[in-house]
Amino acid sequence: MQTEIVKIKNPDSPDENQLLFAAKTIRDGGLVVFPTETVYGLGADATNEVAVSHIYEAKGRPSDNPLIIHISIPEDAEEYAYTSDLYYRIADAFMPGPITVVLKSKQTVPKKTRGGLDTVAVRCPKSEIARELIRLSGTAIAAPSANLSGSPSPTVASHVIDDMTGRVDVIIDGGACDIGLESTIVKIEDEKNLTLLRPGKITLEELREIADVKLADAVTDKLRDGEKAISPGMKYKHYAPKAPLVLIDAPTEIDFVKYFSQNNKQKIAIIAYDEIIDELRLAVPKAAIYAFGSINDEISQAHRLFSILRDTDKKKFSLIYAPLPKTSGISLALYNRMIRAAAHNIIRL
Numbered sequence: 001m002q003t004e005i006v007k008i009k010n011p012d013s014p015d016e017n018q019l020l021f022a023a024k025t026i027r028d029g030g031l032v033v034f035p036t037e038t039v040y041g042l043g044a045d046a047t048n049e050v051a052v053s054h055i056y057e058a059k060g061r062p063s064d065n066p067l068i069i070h071i072s073i074p075e076d077a078e079e080y081a082y083t084s085d086l087y088y089r090i091a092d093a094f095m096p097g098p099i100t101v102v103l104k105s106k107q108t109v110p111k112k113t114r115g116g117l118d119t120v121a122v123r124c125p126k127s128e129i130a131r132e133l134i135r136l137s138g139t140a141i142a143a144p145s146a147n148l149s150g151s152p153s154p155t156v157a158s159h160v161i162d163d164m165t166g167r168v169d170v171i172i173d174g175g176a177c178d179i180g181l182e183s184t185i186v187k188i189e190d191e192k193n194l195t196l197l198r199p200g201k202i203t204l205e206e207l208r209e210i211a212d213v214k215l216a217d218a219v220t221d222k223l224r225d226g227e228k229a230i231s232p233g234m235k236y237k238h239y240a241p242k243a244p245l246v247l248i249d250a251p252t253e254i255d256f257v258k259y260f261s262q263n264n265k266q267k268i269a270i271i272a273y274d275e276i277i278d279e280l281r282l283a284v285p286k287a288a289i290y291a292f293g294s295i296n297d298e299i300s301q302a303h304r305l306f307s308i309l310r311d312t313d314k315k316k317f318s319l320i321y322a323p324l325p326k327t328s329g330i331s332l333a334l335y336n337r338m339i340r341a342a343a344h345n346i347i348r349l
């Protein structure tokens with residue numbers, strides 16, 4: 001398949017003419033990779049079952065793992081799902097933005113898009129490119145993250161060019177995604193209760209200002225054998241770099257550095273907070289060190305995580321180490337992604 005790459009000149013205010021071809025491709029049942037404020041998505045017409053089946057093929061994704069449908073204004077959810085007051089309270093607070101809401105589906109959404117479930121995940125992204133593309137397509141766009149199944153989500157165009165060239169019709173290059181981690185996903189249980197299925201930039205604390213929120217066990221824990229995942233995506237290994245990732249739960253930054261001075265191995269990479277990089281370089285001169293951002297700068301850490309993991313794939317490390325994040329604020333999202341990338345491999349000092 002020939003892949004057309006469209007580089008957007010002004011991502012904050014894209015020229016409609018640059019998106020017309022991609023929108024036509026969606027209407028005609030093709031595949032378009034597009035940027036959002038979270039990560040790049042691999043999109044097709046959410047109402048076209050054949051087009052949606054091509055998404056699963058291009059990604060190598062199991063077909064029981066449902067897709068998020070992307071809309072350009074919150075009210076467009078009416079066409080695809082049964083909404084409620086709570087949906088609109090969430091929309092008023094966070095849309096357009098990095099939040100996905102799971103609602104009871106209407107028949108307009110094919111089963112293929114919802115992985116056979118009777119619910120559908122709806123998201124109104126903030127990215128102007130994404131919203132304009134959806135508007136011009138005249139339909140909801142079903143899109144998972146545009147990585148090959150099992151790789152970190154793509155946050156810059158070069159990641160999707162690496163993964164998707166030859167597999168999709170169009171790649172829209174809109175530069176780096178603002179946030180770099182996928183959207184927060186909540187399921188509406190009833191008018192007062194939400195379940196947080198996947199943490200993201202919109203935090204548990206922020207959601208609790210609007211409703212009672214239960215944290216799905218799989219956000220922080222391993223699924224127990226035989227346990228059914230509420231969100232099918234929870235049961236798959238995710239975001240795995242090629243070299244094993246090990247998380248260090250250190251009481252202090254000094255302990256983190258000390259661990260490496262005592263374990264001076266070959267060919268390792270260390271993802272480290274900016275504050276300790278100089279000391280680490282002295283302690284383990286042979287290690288490759290990746291700057292994760294300042295200790296309390298969760299925004300920078302979120303922005304860098306997937307790029308760093310992809311970068312480590314280009315080198316042949318025997319092991320990658322990183323600090324275990326906290327479980328509050330945006331760090332909960334980092335924690336959730338990193339324990340999965342590490343397959344729960346945690347060293348507690």
Ligand code: TXA
Pocket residue numbers: 036038039040041042065066067068100102114117119120121123143144145146181182183184185197230231232233234
């Ligand atoms: O930020 C994002 O959400 C990005 C961009 C492209 O919008 N999309 C994304 O999609 O991360 P994906 O497919 O990589 O992750 C969506 C997750 C999966 O774990 C899936 O199982 C879950 O959402 N999901 C989708 N529909 C669901 C539903 N009806 N009920 C429960 N979980 C659902």
Ligand code: MG
Pocket residue numbers: 144145153
């Ligand atoms: Mg994904």
